[in-house]
Amino acid sequence: MTKAGPSGDELVVMLAALANPLRMRIVATLAGGRDYVSHLAREIGVSRPLLHMHLQRLEAAGLIVGTLELSSDGKAMKYYEIADFDLHLxxxxxxxxxxxxxxxGSEKGPAPEEQS
Amino acid sequence: MTKAGPSGDELVVMLAALANPLRMRIVATLAGGRDYVSHLAREIGVSRPLLHMHLQRLEAAGLIVGTLELSSDGKAMKYYEIADFDLHLxxxxxxxxxxxxxxxGSEKGPAPEEQS
DNA sequence: ATCACGTGTAAGAATTGTCTTACGCATGAA
DNA sequence: TTCATGCGTAAGACAATTCTTACACGTGAT
Structure with a gap:
């Protein structure tokens, strides 16, 4: 019954994503409901490019999910919402x-050689 | 009855401490029992100075605790062991x-001004 | 004295992470 | 056309992390 949590590598990415005041605040804000980038930026008081960067980090960690939608007046809006997560450390x-x-400290490509 | 967890700032430090493969491994290894620095370094396969750095980070986060003891043959040994932690994210x-x-991104002094 | 073992710390390189400023493009309304 | 709104991304500065190498000091045994 050991529910399979994230892999070690994934966990590191998740923790790294949460280990930042601003990103923590972003998640907390999104917990109050989904929101689109520009509005969220004003809400929190951060520049949009900066927010964009942090949102990417959070999404890459699987903590939030983004959806590109088209508002009734034809504008492209990117909405983000929280992904359900429950980490027990x-x-x-x-x-x-x-x-x-x-x-x-391993790399991308196939490991060069294992030396005993 | 809401058991007071760590403060936001403390939580950030804890998460940052755990968000690293090597430190994660260190904690996992110490979970198997207390150990002293040099031995732990060999165990994990890391240089002692490097390990020393990571141990400090973990201790600063309150995840591990270090104790300086004197072995029977007079050597100073620094033992580290896990501090009980249980974070629910x-x-x-x-x-x-x-x-x-x-x-x-704020500093020490009093916050400048709150703007609505 | 020298070696083996323990401790710590300092200096510098290489890499990441954070943030600002400045662009680009698209839409609807004035 | 021009303005206001939305989206994205690139370039560069600056700070923080990570890791290596080299040094210093202590002990007991050879």
Whole structure:
């Protein structure tokens, strides 16, 4: 019954995404309901390009989801909303996560060679 | 009855501490029992100075605790062990954490002015 | 004295992350 | 056409992380 959580690598990305005051605030704000980028930027008091960057990070982590919609007056609006997440962080939870971790400082391509 | 979790700022520090493959591995390893720095470094396969840095970050976040002891043969050994932590991350949990957040890119002094 | 083991810290390179400013394009309304 | 609104992205500055290498100090045993 051990519900499969995110892989170690995914968990790192999620935690890194949440480990930032501004992004935390973004998530908290979105928890109050979906919103589109420009409005959210005004709401929080951040420049739109900056917000855009953070939204990408959050979406890449799977914590929020973006949808491009067309308003009645023909404008393209990008709405973001929270993705349901529920992370339980304990020592033992981490022990399991580490199991599915790719090498610490490992790279993109196929690993060059494993030396014993 | 709402058990007071860490403040928003503290939470950010904790998450940032865990959002790293190596530190995650360190915590997971320590979950198997306390250990001293040099041994832990060999165990994980990292240089001692590097490990030292990460241990500091983890300790600063309150996730691990270090104790300097003297072995029977007179050597100074620094033992680290896990501090009990149990973080539950959900959207609503973050909403509450954000309440106790110091301004995003803000500094020490009193906040300049609140503009509606 | 020298070696093996433990501790710590400092300096610098390489990489990421954060943020601002300045562009680009599209729409509807005036 | 021009303005206000929406979208995105690129370039550069600046700060923070991460990691290596090198050093310093302590002990007990050879």
């Amino acid at each position: 304990t020592a033992s939870a981490l022990v399991e996560a580490v199991t599915t971790l790719t090498r610490p | 959900t959207a609503s949990a973050l909403v509450e954490a954000v309440t106790t957040l110091t301004r995003p």
